[in-house]
Amino acid sequence: MEKCPYCSKDMLDGTLLGDRKALKWKPRDKTLLPGLWACGGLTVGSHVPTARAEARAWFCSYCRKVIIDVDNC
Template identity: 45%
Template sequence: MEWFEMKCPYCNAEMIKGTIYGDRYKLKWLPDTKKLSMGIWATGGIELGKGGGFAGRPKVETFMCEACHKFIIDADTEANL
Protein backbone atom coordinates (compact mmCIF):
# COMPACT_ATOMS: atom_id res chain seq x y z
CA MET A 1 0.00 0.00 0.00
CA GLU A 2 1.41 3.37 -1.02
CA TRP A 3 1.38 6.22 1.45
CA PHE A 4 1.34 9.83 0.31
CA GLU A 5 1.48 12.98 2.36
CA MET A 6 0.25 16.11 0.65
CA LYS A 7 -0.21 19.49 2.27
CA CYS A 8 -2.78 21.85 0.82
CA PRO A 9 -1.03 24.78 -0.90
CA TYR A 10 -3.94 27.06 0.09
CA CYS A 11 -4.40 26.36 3.83
CA ASN A 12 -1.55 23.91 4.66
CA ALA A 13 -3.95 21.22 5.98
CA GLU A 14 -3.26 17.56 5.21
CA MET A 15 -4.95 16.39 2.01
CA ILE A 16 -6.70 13.06 1.43
CA LYS A 17 -5.77 10.92 -1.58
CA GLY A 18 -8.71 9.59 -3.60
CA THR A 19 -10.17 9.18 -7.07
CA ILE A 20 -12.69 11.09 -9.19
CA TYR A 21 -14.71 8.72 -11.40
CA GLY A 22 -16.58 9.56 -14.59
CA ASP A 23 -19.55 7.70 -16.04
CA ARG A 24 -18.65 6.89 -19.64
CA TYR A 25 -16.35 9.45 -21.26
CA LYS A 26 -12.98 10.78 -20.16
CA LEU A 27 -13.03 13.85 -17.99
CA LYS A 28 -11.73 16.94 -19.80
CA TRP A 29 -10.51 20.33 -18.64
CA LEU A 30 -11.54 23.24 -20.84
CA PRO A 31 -10.38 26.85 -20.27
CA ASP A 32 -13.08 29.45 -19.66
CA THR A 33 -12.11 31.11 -22.96
CA LYS A 34 -13.44 28.09 -24.91
CA LYS A 35 -17.07 27.03 -25.13
CA LEU A 36 -18.53 23.55 -25.46
CA SER A 37 -19.11 22.45 -29.06
CA MET A 38 -22.86 22.22 -29.68
CA GLY A 39 -23.30 22.78 -25.95
CA ILE A 40 -22.06 19.29 -24.98
CA TRP A 41 -18.59 18.42 -26.37
CA ALA A 42 -15.34 19.62 -24.77
CA THR A 43 -13.49 19.64 -28.10
CA GLY A 44 -9.82 20.54 -27.67
CA GLY A 45 -9.96 20.02 -23.90
CA ILE A 46 -7.19 18.33 -21.92
CA GLU A 47 -8.13 14.77 -20.97
CA LEU A 48 -7.74 13.93 -17.30
CA GLY A 49 -6.98 10.45 -16.05
CA LYS A 50 -7.28 7.10 -17.75
CA GLY A 51 -10.08 4.97 -19.13
CA GLY A 52 -13.38 5.84 -20.70
CA GLY A 53 -15.21 4.37 -23.66
CA PHE A 54 -14.28 0.73 -24.27
CA ALA A 55 -11.24 1.07 -21.94
CA GLY A 56 -13.47 1.12 -18.86
CA ARG A 57 -14.67 3.73 -16.43
CA PRO A 58 -12.69 7.00 -16.58
CA LYS A 59 -10.88 8.00 -13.40
CA VAL A 60 -8.23 10.39 -12.17
CA GLU A 61 -6.28 10.25 -8.90
CA THR A 62 -6.87 13.33 -6.80
CA PHE A 63 -5.97 14.95 -3.49
CA MET A 64 -8.78 16.69 -1.59
CA CYS A 65 -8.56 19.20 1.26
CA GLU A 66 -11.47 18.83 3.70
CA ALA A 67 -10.60 22.17 5.31
CA CYS A 68 -10.89 24.46 2.28
CA HIS A 69 -12.55 22.11 -0.28
CA LYS A 70 -9.79 22.32 -2.92
CA PHE A 71 -8.76 19.45 -5.18
CA ILE A 72 -5.35 18.82 -6.75
CA ILE A 73 -5.23 16.69 -9.90
CA ASP A 74 -2.00 15.49 -11.48
CA ALA A 75 -2.97 15.58 -15.15
CA ASP A 76 -0.94 13.61 -17.70
CA THR A 77 -0.92 16.38 -20.29
CA GLU A 78 2.00 15.24 -22.49
CA ALA A 79 -0.31 13.33 -24.82
CA ASN A 80 -2.74 16.24 -25.01
CA LEU A 81 -0.51 19.24 -25.74
Protein backbone atom coordinates in the same frame (compact mmCIF):
# COMPACT_ATOMS: atom_id res chain seq x y z
CA MET B 1 0.11 12.32 2.38
CA GLU B 2 -0.07 15.45 0.24
CA LYS B 3 -0.21 18.94 1.75
CA CYS B 4 -2.71 21.45 0.39
CA PRO B 5 -0.88 24.20 -1.56
CA TYR B 6 -3.47 26.73 -0.34
CA CYS B 7 -3.65 26.09 3.42
CA SER B 8 -0.84 23.52 4.07
CA LYS B 9 -3.20 21.06 5.81
CA ASP B 10 -3.23 17.33 4.97
CA MET B 11 -5.26 16.35 1.90
CA LEU B 12 -7.28 13.18 1.42
CA ASP B 13 -6.11 10.81 -1.33
CA GLY B 14 -8.84 9.63 -3.70
CA THR B 15 -10.03 9.25 -7.27
CA LEU B 16 -12.00 11.61 -9.50
CA LEU B 17 -14.43 9.51 -11.56
CA GLY B 18 -16.30 10.03 -14.78
CA ASP B 19 -18.92 7.82 -16.35
CA ARG B 20 -19.03 6.83 -20.04
CA LYS B 21 -16.63 9.53 -21.26
CA ALA B 22 -13.08 10.40 -20.28
CA LEU B 23 -12.72 13.12 -17.67
CA LYS B 24 -12.15 16.49 -19.28
CA TRP B 25 -10.94 19.88 -18.17
CA LYS B 26 -12.22 22.80 -20.25
CA PRO B 27 -10.74 26.31 -20.27
CA ARG B 28 -13.26 28.93 -19.13
CA ASP B 29 -13.01 30.83 -22.44
CA LYS B 30 -13.87 27.78 -24.63
CA THR B 31 -17.43 26.81 -25.52
CA LEU B 32 -18.93 23.33 -25.65
CA LEU B 33 -19.54 22.06 -29.15
CA PRO B 34 -21.90 19.19 -30.07
CA GLY B 35 -19.83 16.06 -30.68
CA LEU B 36 -16.63 17.82 -29.58
CA TRP B 37 -17.34 18.07 -25.87
CA ALA B 38 -14.27 20.06 -24.90
CA CYS B 39 -12.63 21.34 -28.05
CA GLY B 40 -9.37 22.88 -26.89
CA GLY B 41 -9.66 21.10 -23.53
CA LEU B 42 -7.42 18.58 -21.76
CA THR B 43 -8.22 14.90 -21.24
CA VAL B 44 -7.52 13.99 -17.62
CA GLY B 45 -6.97 10.46 -16.34
CA SER B 46 -7.32 7.08 -17.94
CA HIS B 47 -10.24 5.84 -19.97
CA VAL B 48 -10.89 2.38 -21.39
CA PRO B 49 -14.17 1.90 -23.31
CA THR B 50 -15.25 -0.91 -20.95
CA ALA B 51 -14.28 0.87 -17.72
CA ARG B 52 -15.07 4.07 -15.85
CA ALA B 53 -12.86 7.11 -16.53
CA GLU B 54 -10.76 8.00 -13.49
CA ALA B 55 -7.88 10.15 -12.25
CA ARG B 56 -6.08 10.19 -8.90
CA ALA B 57 -6.99 13.34 -6.99
CA TRP B 58 -6.43 14.88 -3.56
CA PHE B 59 -9.16 16.71 -1.64
CA CYS B 60 -8.66 19.35 1.06
CA SER B 61 -11.66 19.21 3.39
CA TYR B 62 -10.61 22.50 4.99
CA CYS B 63 -10.56 24.79 1.92
CA ARG B 64 -12.67 22.48 -0.30
CA LYS B 65 -10.16 22.20 -3.17
CA VAL B 66 -9.41 19.19 -5.40
CA ILE B 67 -5.88 18.83 -6.83
CA ILE B 68 -5.11 16.60 -9.84
CA ASP B 69 -1.63 15.88 -11.20
CA VAL B 70 -2.43 15.37 -14.91
CA ASP B 71 1.02 13.87 -15.62
CA ASN B 72 0.55 11.07 -13.06
CA CYS B 73 -3.07 10.00 -13.47
